[in-house]
Each structure stands twice: as C-alpha cells, then as structure tokens.
Amino acid sequence: xxxxxxxxxxxxxxxxxxSEKIACKQAPTFDIVTIVSDESKYMNKNPTRPxxxxxLSDEQLSAYWSEGYLAFENALSxxxxxxxxxxxxxxxxxxxxxxxxxxxxxxxxxxxxHGGASFWSxxxxxxxxxxxxxxxSSENMDELESKVRKxxxxxDEAPIFNxxxxxxxxxxxxxxxxxxxxxELYQTMALVKAAGCGVEKPWHQDNAYFAIEDxxxxxxxxxxxxxxxxxxxCMHLLAKGHKLGPLRHHHTFDCEIVSGRIDPASxxxxxxxxxxxxxxxxxxxxxxPANTSPNRRRALQYHYRSASNATISKEAYYKVFKESDGTxxxxxxxxxxxx
Numbered sequence: 001x002x003x004x005x006x007x008x009x010x011x012x013x014x015x016x017x018x019s020e021k022i023a024c025k026q027a028p029t030f031d032i033v034t035i036v037s038d039e040s041k042y043m044n045k046n047p048t049r050p051x052x053x054x055x056l057s058d059e060q061l062s063a064y065w066s067e068g069y070l071a072f073e074n075a076l077s078x079x080x081x082x083x084x085x086x087x088x089x090x091x092x093x094x095x096x097x098x099x100x101x102x103x104x105x106x107x108x109x110x111x112x113x114h115g116g117a118s119f120w121s122x123x124x125x126x127x128x129x130x131x132x133x134x135x136x137s138s139e140n141m142d143e144l145e146s147k148v149r150k151x152x153x154x155x156d157e158a159p160i161f162n163x164x165x166x167x168x169x170x171x172x173x174x175x176x177x178x179x180x181x182x183x184e185l186y187q188t189m190a191l192v193k194a195a196g197c198g199v200e201k202p203w204h205q206d207n208a209y210f211a212i213e214d215x216x217x218x219x220x221x222x223x224x225x226x227x228x229x230x231x232x233x234c235m236h237l238l239a240k241g242h243k244l245g246p247l248r249h250h251h252t253f254d255c256e257i258v259s260g261r262i263d264p265a266s267x268x269x270x271x272x273x274x275x276x277x278x279x280x281x282x283x284x285x286x287x288x289p290a291n292t293s294p295n296r297r298r299a300l301q302y303h304y305r306s307a308s309n310a311t312i313s314k315e316a317y318y319k320v321f322k323e324s325d326g327t328x329x330x331x332x333x334x335x336x337x338x339x
Contacts (some may be wrong), residue, residue, distance in 0.1 A: 049073045052170040052277055056177035064178060068242035068284040071270050075170050075223060075277035080160060084300060085225050087158035088190050092145045095119035095128050097138040107132065113199055113254040116149055125153035131194055146296065149198070151190040155302070161188070164223075165302055171221060174279055175304050178219055182307035186210065186218065189301045191288070193233040198291030200233075202256035203264060206303065207282035208249045208330045211317035215246070217309040218282035224272040225298040232297040233288045235278055236267040242281040246321045248329040255331035257285060 052072035056064070064070050076084065095102035102119040107130070109115070116132040130136055134147040155161050164171055165185045175183055187210075192198065207215050228234035247261045262285050270278050280286065282303075291297055312320070318328035 049272075049276065052174065054169050054173035056174055061177060064279065064281075067239045069237060069239065069270075069278060069280040070174070071272065071276070071278045072174075073273055073276045075168075076164075076275040078275065081225055081274045083158070083160040084223075085298065087160055088148070088151060088154070088192075088225075088298065089145055091126065091151055091154060091157050092119075092128050092148050093141055095121065096136065096141060096144055102127075107135065111253060112251075113149070113201070124156065126157055127152055131197060131199065133197070134194075147194050147197075148192050149194070150192065153188055154190055155185065155188045161300070164300070165304075171223075171277065171302075175219060175221065178279065179217060179304060179306040180308075183304045184307050186212075186303040186305045188303075191222075191299045191301055193288070193291035193297040195232075195291060195294050195296045198233055198297065200290045201288045202252070202254050203262060203285055203287040204249060204254075204256050204331075205247060205283050205285055207246065207321055208255065209332075210282060210303070210305075211312050211314065211332075212282075212305055213310045213312050213316075213320065214306070215283055215320065216281070217306040219304050220278075220280045220282060220284075221302045221304070222278040222280070223300040223302075224274055224276045225300065226274055226296060228270070228272045228276070228297055228299065229293070230269045230271065230289075231291075231293040232295050233291040234272065234297070235270045235286055235288055236264075237270060237280065237284055237286040238262055238264075238267055241285040242283040244285070245283065246323060246329040247285065248323050248327060248334075249331050250334045251331070255334065 049071050050073070052075035053060070060070060096119055097104060100122070102121050105118045105120060107115055107117040110132070113132060114129070116130040116134060117136050118127055118129040120127040128148055129150045130144070131147045131149045136144045136147070155165055206220055207218060210218055212218055222235055226232070241262065244262070248258045249255050250258050264287070267287070272278065314332065317330065318333055321328065321330045323329050
C-alpha cells in the first residue's frame with residue numbers, strides 16, 4: 001500500500017499534541033548537531049548569487065553534494081514570473097465557490113497549518129488551501145486570493161507551469177545535471193505566505209513525506225515569484241544537513257523534526273529576487289518563518305526524482321526513512337495509528 005500524500009499534505013489526518021506524541025513513544029536521545037557551513041559568513045547578509053545556468057559546472061555539482069543546495073537568480077525571466085503569478089491567481093479565482101469546477105471544503109476546527117478552507121478540482125488532483133484562520137466569502141475574491149496558503153498539483157493548470165517541468169532550459173538543465181538525464185516530476189506545490197499573517201512552516205525534511213527508494217535521488221526546486229526576504233518568510237536551511245540522514249518527525253501544528261535533532265541557530269536564510277531559484281536535497285532540513293511584513297510571498301516548488309528511483313510501499317518506506325536506531329522517522333510513521 002502506497003502512502004496517500006495528497007491527504008497527508010492537505011491535513012486530512014488526525015493530529016495530536018506534542019504531549020500526546022511523547023506519551024505514545026519516547027524518542028531516542030540525540031545530541032543537538034551543529035553544522036558549520038562554507039556559507040556561514042552570509043548569515044546576516046544576502047550574497048550576490050550567479051544567474052541560473054543551463055548546466056552545472058563540476059565545481060557547482062560538487063558544491064551541491066557538499067552543502068545540500070544551490071541558489072541562483074534569474075531562473076525565470078520577469079515575463080515568466082508574471083505569467084506564473086497570473087496562473088496562480090486564475091486557479092484560485094476559478095476554483096473559489098465555483099461548484100462545477102471545484103468542491104468547497106470548509107475550514108476545520110484543527111489548530112494545525114492544514115485546517116484552512118479549501119477548493120478541490122473535480123477534474124484533476126489540483127487544490128487550493130487558504131490560511132487556517134481565514135473564513136472565505138464569495139463576496140470578496142480579492143481578499144480570498146490574498147489569503148491562499150498553498151496550491152498543490154498545479155503543474156498542468158497553465159502553460160508556464162507545464163513548461164517549467166518539461167522544457168525550461170535553465171531549470172531542467174540543472175535538474176538533469178544533478179539527477180541524470182532521465183527524470184520524472186514527483187510533486188508540485190505553490191507555497192504562499194499572506195502579508196502579515198502567513199504562518200511558519202517548521203523545520204522538516206521533504207523526504208519525510210516521500211515514499212521513494214533512494215533518498216539521494218530526489219531534488220526540490222523552490223522558485224521565488226516575489227522578493228523572498230527574512231521578513232516575509234524566505235527559506236532557511238541547514239547547509240550540509242542532508243548528511244545527517246533521516247531525522248525523526250512528529251505532528252504539532254504541522255509535521256516537524258523532533259526537538260534536539262538539529263540546531264536552528266546555525267541556519268542560513270536564502271533570500272531571492274523574483275525568478276530566483278533554490279535547488280535542494282530531499283534530506284536537507286529547512287524551514288520558512290511567518291510573514292511579518294506587509295508584502296505577500298509566493299513561490300513555486302517542484303520536486304523531481306530520477307526515473308530509476310522507484311516509489312515504494314509504506315512498509316518499505318519505513319525501512320528506508322529511519323533513524324540510526326531503526327525507528328521510522330517520516331511524517332506518515334508519526335501518525336497515531338502507526339504507533
């Protein structure tokens with residue numbers, strides 16, 4: 001049986017409190033790991049980043065495997081950025097309270113990030129989820145669009161989204177430099193932080209969601225559609241953290257790494273301009289803080305796997321994504337029914 005990640009990522013699961021989770025199963029003791037990165041000197045300033053190439057040099061490829069990520073500017077042109085922004089707007093506006101196109105699911109009583117109202121396409125896997133504290137109304141579509149938190153499986157909803165994963169020379173050039181010539185799209189999410197209220201996504205590893213055989217052969221790409229800054233919730237990461245391997249996750253207000261596994265104080269903010277891109281390893285710990293600014297922050301996230309990297313059953317996945325003592329470490333394994 002494969003893990004149902006559409007439901008897991010949408011929040012269609014029971015989530016327990018931290019105290020309940022600890023009561024279910026005691027995690028093994030870990031020392032907090034501090035990782036010193038070659039880019040630690042950039043902790044408090046935004047370095048000048050090169051433009052995204054169409055193919056990685058040997059030095060850049062070595063840096064990816066060493067640090068767990070690469071960041072570039074100008075992966076998308078200004079025209080492509082604007083087309084992508086419009087594409088996300090069109091999805092939200094065409095889905096919202098349009099029963100012929102999408103099913104409306106009201107917000108839940110859950111205090112998690114995933115409790116917001118949502119609109120689920122009737123003809124594709126795509127859905128739009130709103131901020132959990134927002135009560136939408138068909139009378140104010142501008143406000144509704146501004147409160148979108150996430151759009152998933154959007155890749156075929158507009159030509160620009162399709163071209164990014166099928167033919168974009170810079171993005172696909174780098175993806176294939178890392179994963180090889182034969183790659184497959186694994187997942188898409190448009191991640192949005194509403195101005196002044198966009199919530200934190202806590203520290204996690206994306207491979208904690210992905211039931212795949214080879215953890216090294218999955219690659220995340222995060223494309224900024226607005227200025228991504230420390231104030232509005234840009235990506236923060238632990239350089240070299242992919243070398244820690246799978247880390248135990250649990251469910252609080254979201255799925256996150258258990259306390260004590262990492263040292264967030266050593267994290268690096270990756271500020272990007274519109275069209276900039278972050279390529280990152282599936283095991284790289286990362287987080288985005290709340291948006292405290294008056295500006296919305298939108299980003300497109302695509303995950304790819306090498307074509308030879310098979311998807312696997314839940315049981316097999318728990319044997320792959322596990323801590324050193326053998327404890328399954330994924331978000332799915334942390335659900336109460338799996339204890």
